[in-house]
Amino acid sequence: xxxxxxxxxxxxxxxxxxxxxxxxxxxxxxxxxxxxxxxxxxxxxxxxxxxxxxxxxxxxxxxxxxxxxxxxxxxxxxxxxxxxxxxxxxxxxxxxxxxxxxxxxxxxxxxxxxxxxxxxxxxxxxxxxxxxxxxxxxxxxxxxxxxxxxxxxxxxxxxxxxxxxxxxxxxxxxxxxxxxxxxxxxxxxxxxxxxxxxxxxxxxxxxxxxxxxxxxxxxxxxxxxx
Numbered sequence: 001x002x003x004x005x006x007x008x009x010x011x012x013x014x015x016x017x018x019x020x021x022x023x024x025x026x027x028x029x030x031x032x033x034x035x036x037x038x039x040x041x042x043x044x045x046x047x048x049x050x051x052x053x054x055x056x057x058x059x060x061x062x063x064x065x066x067x068x069x070x071x072x073x074x075x076x077x078x079x080x081x082x083x084x085x086x087x088x089x090x091x092x093x094x095x096x097x098x099x100x101x102x103x104x105x106x107x108x109x110x111x112x113x114x115x116x117x118x119x120x121x122x123x124x125x126x127x128x129x130x131x132x133x134x135x136x137x138x139x140x141x142x143x144x145x146x147x148x149x150x151x152x153x154x155x156x157x158x159x160x161x162x163x164x165x166x167x168x169x170x171x172x173x174x175x176x177x178x179x180x181x182x183x184x185x186x187x188x189x190x191x192x193x194x195x196x197x198x199x200x201x202x203x204x205x206x207x208x209x210x211x212x213x214x215x216x217x218x219x220x221x222x223x224x225x226x
Contacts, residue, residue, distance in 0.1 A: 001028045002099050005068075009091040014084040018076045021091050025069040025098075032065035044172070051106040052171075064101040068094060071221040078219055079131070090131065090221075093123040097225055110159050110169040117197075118152055121145065124225055132217040140213035147210040151200030154193035161190055 005024055012020045035058045045053045053061060071094050079087050097120055104116035129141040163169050166177035182191055200207045215223050
């Protein structure tokens, strides 16, 4: 249903654009509540070999689905004076953000999680730099891009090393592989590489300088995503 939001945004008449996309996204948000059913008892609920839900990812997926109608509500007045094509592109970027977040939180392969986790950079960067409020929005976008990329590249290296050591990156089979003991300094560096991408996003003091700039310059929807 989320993928269908993109043609909805481009094919809907301009007068009905915002109510139609809001209604469509609200239906998706309501349907997502079904994922919350018996999450603690069932553990993994497999949707397909690459996507599944568990008690940790389910609330994040539901939150992602509810974020889109709230972003559309918050952005309607902000973009009302712009050309219709820019409004359609704005909604398409918000939709692509939701798609990437759903694929990231529902992924069972860690490389798929990494790719989707980083793919959210692209629409967020476009929203900040194209629809930002101030003249510093390009600077804020550059800060956001380079801090996040610099933090995530060690995670990619760490995942590739994990693949080499265990032979799998599937969350289904990884718990049954040979455990890592984290005894040497290299192992501790590997663990720090795994954490760094998330510490930048949190953000940890010292790697947080991108966040005030991005929040100030981004439109309301951009801040809601961040």
